[in-house]
Amino acid sequence: MCQSITIRPTIPADAARVTTLLGRSYRALLASDYPTTVLAAALPLMTQSRPRLLRCGTYFLSEDDTGRTLAVGGWTDSSPHGRAGRRGQGHIRHVATDPEHIGQGHARRLMTEVLRSAAAAGLTRLHCQSTLTAEPFYERLGFTRSGGIEIRLAPGVLFPAVQMCAQLD
Secondary structure, three states: OOOOOEEEEEOOHHHHHHHHHHHHHHHHHOOOOOOHHHHHHHHHOOOOHHHHOOOOOOOEEOOOOEOEEEEEEEEEEEEEOOOOOOOEEEEEEEEEHHHHHHHOHHHHHHHHHHHHHHHOOOOEEEEEOOOOHHHHHHHOOOOOEEEEEEEEEOOOOEEEEEEEEEEEE
């Protein structure tokens, strides 16, 4: 039976659902690309939903008709560190897919909505701090690698990542 999929902006009441999905996704999908010690330090900091994202109107949740959360992600015009962004530029934020639904197109559909939303808001360029695991996914969406980076999640907690960028039509 074919289920319908809804993609909608998140609301603050989605906090637990988003946190649960981030935890399930990152624990399962990042394990093959990161040492256990890195994940032990980083995951508690990376898997919490962000209240500001949940209410920004540009962070989305994909769900099926049973209410199961399939993917989350979005964009902001401020950097992941809270600094004001450059005019016409934005940042991809906190994208994750349910590990039981990888390869079924849910993240691609969600990101299509994210990219459409960013373009409709007048953005011409999106930056992304990708995990090592997600780099091929973002490349398929048209993002190009700028270089390797380390994201400082907390004092003494550095997370290897990839800086990427895409031009929007």
